[in-house]
Amino acid sequence: MAEAELAMGVVGGVFGPVTRRAKYLLFPLHRDGPPESTVTLIGHLGMTGRIGIQSAGVPLPKHTAVSFDLGGEVWVFEDTRYFGRLTLDSSPLETLGPEPLAKSFTAEAFARALGSSSQAIKVRLMDQRVVAGVGNIYASEALFRAGISPLKKTSSLTAGEVVRLRDSVREVLQEAVDAGSTLPADGAEMTEGLYYYGAPESSAESPYVKRLWVYDRAGQPCRICGAAIRREVQAARSTFYCPGCQRGSEG
DNA sequence: ATGGCTGTTATCCG
DNA sequence: CCGGATAACAGCCA
Numbered sequence: 001m002a003e004a005e006l007a008m009g010v011v012g013g014v015f016g017p018v019t020r021r022a023k024y025l026l027f028p029l030h031r032d033g034p035p036e037s038t039v040t041l042i043g044h045l046g047m048t049g050r051i052g053i054q055s056a057g058v059p060l061p062k063h064t065a066v067s068f069d070l071g072g073e074v075w076v077f078e079d080t081r082y083f084g085r086l087t088l089d090s091s092p093l094e095t096l097g098p099e100p101l102a103k104s105f106t107a108e109a110f111a112r113a114l115g116s117s118s119q120a121i122k123v124r125l126m127d128q129r130v131v132a133g134v135g136n137i138y139a140s141e142a143l144f145r146a147g148i149s150p151l152k153k154t155s156s157l158t159a160g161e162v163v164r165l166r167d168s169v170r171e172v173l174q175e176a177v178d179a180g181s182t183l184p185a186d187g188a189e190m191t192e193g194l195y196y197y198g199a200p201e202s203s204a205e206s207p208y209v210k211r212l213w214v215y216d217r218a219g220q221p222c223r224i225c226g227a228a229i230r231r232e233v234q235a236a237r238s239t240f241y242c243p244g245c246q247r248g249s250e251g
Numbered sequence: 252a253t254g255g256c257t258g259t260t261a262t263c264c265g
Numbered sequence: 266c267c268g269g270a271t272a273a274c275a276g277c278c279a
Contacts, residue, residue: 023259047258048275063275081274083259092260119268128260135258182258216257236270238256 002087009039009088010068015075022096022132025051039088046083052076096132100169101177105131107163114154114162121157122150123235125169134169137182137215140240142168144214149248150239151232161248182212214240 013029016038020026027041043051049065053073060067061078066086068075077086085092097113098105113130114121124130125139134142143150145168148161157165176182213223217240218231227244 044259046260046274049258079274080276081257081259083273085260117267123268126259137258235268237259 006088010041021093022128024093040090042087042090043077044085046079046081048081049077049079049084095129097128097130098132100131100133100173107166110166111162117154119154120150120234121148121152121154122239124154131169136237138172140215141213142172144242144246145172147246149246150241152248214242216240
């Protein structure tokens, strides 16, 4: 039923420039009139989703959730774990907090959004209503960069810590954007704590390497102080931190 | 091979 | 209102 609605909404539409809001991909679909109209197809890749275009006649990937026949080519949303979403319903966007890379994401705005919550700062940082787009890897990485323990209560952060965390979130995300991702591209090798992003297939250049400081490095030495990185579970997600570099309130 | 882990989020419970 | 647990699913790794 939802399937039929989606089909009704998109058939005949022409893709416009793709944009993004937090972890959501926004695909404008324009129809020439009359009546003229534009709807926005909203996608979320979940943990394992991928969207791409392939030639007609090529078999669809094993876990194809949605595909659109473009005539000659096929638009494909594949998603191994089926955690992703593709919808015309914009309501998921309504509760999103500020974009961390926007100018308006000031330390003051961040402090206001954080509020005086008793939640652990790492859990709060992943709340998409507080800041939109920070996921599990970058939450740990940003807190390491800011030197703040993920276990620290939000309300116990000093003003200085909020400033540092804001800056760290922005830096960590911007670096990842510049690198193209933190996660391995198809066929890329992956070793402990090192996530490779493969160069474009057309390029002979070596893969760009993004080095993570704490994520997935439990038991391994901190690259700064040598202390063993710890793993903790918060809100059912793994958190990684350095007990030497990330003080504050410990835990 | 069995269990525990994985880039997310919505929902349910106390 | 809060926070924690669970569910959705497939695959990989020890």
